[in-house]
Amino acid sequence: xxxxxxxxxxxxxxxxxxxxxxxxQVVASRADDVVHMxxxxxxxxxxxxxLGLAGDRRLIDAAIAATETxxxxxxxxxxxxGHLALHAQLEQAIAAFKxxxxxxxxxxxxxANLGAIAAVVGARDLILSDTYNHACxxxxxxxxxxxxxxxxxxxxxxxxxxxxxxxxxxxxxxITTDTVFSMDGDVCPLLGIMDLADRYNCMVLVDExxxxxxxxxxxxxxxxxxxxxxxxxQVGTLSKALGSLGGYVAGSxxxxxxxxxxxxxxxxxxxxxxxxxAAALKAIxxxxxxxxxxxxxxxxxxxxxxxxxxxKAIAPNSDLASQIIALKVGDTEQTLKVAEYLxxxxxxxxxxxxxxxxTARIRLTLMATHTTAQIHTLLTCLKSCLA
Ligand code: PMP
Numbered sequence: 001x002x003x004x005x006x007x008x009x010x011x012x013x014x015x016x017x018x019x020x021x022x023x024x025q026v027v028a029s030r031a032d033d034v035v036h037m038x039x040x041x042x043x044x045x046x047x048x049x050x051l052g053l054a055g056d057r058r059l060i061d062a063a064i065a066a067t068e069t070x071x072x073x074x075x076x077x078x079x080x081x082g083h084l085a086l087h088a089q090l091e092q093a094i095a096a097f098k099x100x101x102x103x104x105x106x107x108x109x110x111x112a113n114l115g116a117i118a119a120v121v122g123a124r125d126l127i128l129s130d131t132y133n134h135a136c137x138x139x140x141x142x143x144x145x146x147x148x149x150x151x152x153x154x155x156x157x158x159x160x161x162x163x164x165x166x167x168x169x170x171x172x173x174x175i176t177t178d179t180v181f182s183m184d185g186d187v188c189p190l191l192g193i194m195d196l197a198d199r200y201n202c203m204v205l206v207d208e209x210x211x212x213x214x215x216x217x218x219x220x221x222x223x224x225x226x227x228x229x230x231x232x233x234q235v236g237t238l239s240k241a242l243g244s245l246g247g248y249v250a251g252s253x254x255x256x257x258x259x260x261x262x263x264x265x266x267x268x269x270x271x272x273x274x275x276x277x278a279a280a281l282k283a284i285x286x287x288x289x290x291x292x293x294x295x296x297x298x299x300x301x302x303x304x305x306x307x308x309x310x311x312k313a314i315a316p317n318s319d320l321a322s323q324i325i326a327l328k329v330g331d332t333e334q335t336l337k338v339a340e341y342l343x344x345x346x347x348x349x350x351x352x353x354x355x356x357x358x359t360a361r362i363r364l365t366l367m368a369t370h371t372t373a374q375i376h377t378l379l380t381c382l383k384s385c386l387a
Contacts, residue, residue: 019332020353031055031243033369037348043374045349045364050323051213051293052369053243053286059279066278074271079260082271090272090281094248097220097284098234102256104249105277106266109209109237110136112247114143115265116235117176119258120203121146126170128162128202130154130177132184135356137176137207146174153181156192163200173202174233179222180210183357185324187211190226198230205233213241214323219287219294241287244280246272296368297323303372304364307379311387326352327362329386335360341385347378 015021029036031054035044053059066086076082087105094103106112117140121127125146129137132153141148149166152158159175167173175197177188190206197204208221216225219241223234231252238246249259259266287293305320314327329338332353339351339362352363364378 018354019336020355022353025348025350033367033371033374035348040346042343042346042348043377044367045347045370045378047365047367048210048240049243050210050241050297050365050367051219051243051287052367053213053241053283053293056243056283056286058286059243059282062278062282063275066274070274072275073273076271077267077269078271079267084271084274084277086274086277086281087271090277090284091248093281093284094250097218097288098250099220099224100234100250101253102251104256104259104263104266105238105272105280106247106249106263107269107272108245109207109235109239109247111265111269112235112237112249113137113205113207114140115263116205116233116249116259117141117174118144118264119262120144120205120233121172121174124171126166126173128159128173128175130181130188132181133176133178134182134207134209137178137205141176146170154186154189156189156196159193160196163196163202167200167202173200174205175202176205176207178207178209180208180215180322180324182210182324183352183361183363184326185210185320185322187222187321190222190228194228194230194232203231203233205235208234208236209240210322210324212236213283213287214294214297217291219291238276238280238283242280242283244283245276246280293368297366300366300368300370300372300375303375304366304379307375308382311379311383314382314386323366325364325366327364327382328359329362330360332360335362338362338382338385342378342381345381347381349378 025037027035027037031049033044034041074082091103091105113136121144123145127141127146127148129141129150131150149162151162180187211222213219215222234250236248238244329335335351342349349362349364353360
């Protein structure tokens with residue numbers, strides 16, 4: 001009898017004791033602002049389906065048509081048998097959307113970040129990474145073998161200090177940041193980051209996972225909304241506002257060609273499925289043609305902001321700059337209790353806890369398709385358990 005796996009029992013005990021235990025909730029219906037969970041309809045305030053496109057008839061039809069034409073799988077890696085005409089179309093559409101020379105589609109946003117970071121820097125190089133960056137930016141940094149320094153969240157002074165101290169000791173330098181932070185919803189000071197990158201001869205990789213589809217008049221993201229045209233490595237996902245699955249890197253034609261040759265998470269994995277590719281392609285078209293979806297989302301944020309202002313026990317930790325709202329309602333146990341209360345009331349807005357984030361919070365996400373009445377229901381429930 002082997003004891004080689006007993007450590008797992010002990011680890012699980014530690015996870016439970018620290019209130020870190022997590023388990024997925026089953027969703028048994030189509031992505032929408034109301035979903036079927038645990039035998040009942042729940043108001044969804046935790047989805048990344050910001051524009052409501054994941055359940056849109058036009059995306060569903062595009063996915064079905066692509067499956068009819070190409071089959072269910074890409075059948076191989078892109079450099080072997082899995083490069084479909086549909087992939088090429090999607091990459092052109094992303095480049096046009098992002099106003100870059102080219103783009104490359106990965107199997108997920110996670111893999112896009114891992115692959116891009118590990119391809120552009122190595123052991124002789126330096127990465128300056130915002131402390132609140134998404135896990136895949138951090139893991140990409142580790143994978144690259146570069147020296148990694150985490151600068152204080154959105155703190156240009158701290159970034160400048162590290163650059164002054166360390167930049168000259170390394171060959172290449174890459175600054176990495178989420179544009180919209182996934183757990184706090186605040187936006188990075190990108191213009192300042194670009195200035196520092198210019199001054200210290202650094203590359204910049206931005207993760208537009210939560211900015212794509214939402215920011216800018218065409219929904220092209222924060223880079224576009226801020227009018228930035230300098231060279232950049234723009235990463236993003238097709239899985240949030242675009243309602244599909246997959247990730248991308250957009251940038252110069254040279255960068256993309258380089259990644260096709262060096263990004264191992266792109267080279268050694270099967271191409272994106274025809275259904276996902278076609279759905280994303282349709283979403284990019286709709287996102288640009290239907291600004292009313294973004295207007296509805298921002299309007300919903302204004303309604304929520306106004307309502308939250310009257311609940312004293314809540315301390316949103318950002319200036320509510322995006323569709324992601326972090327509500328600090330106490331320690332981990334208290335946050336779990338609030339999430340449980342909301343769940344009993346038919347509202348799904350779970351607690352996000354350490355180790356995912358430094359401090360527990362209810363992470364609310366808004367959708368363009370939420371009605372004013374749904375937001376008021378949420379506010380009423382928050383008031384009755386917190387005020
Ligand atoms: N970057 C950020 C900032 C994210 O929030 C996420 C998803 N949670 C990802 C990347 C990963 O994207 P995907 O889900 O497409 O792997």
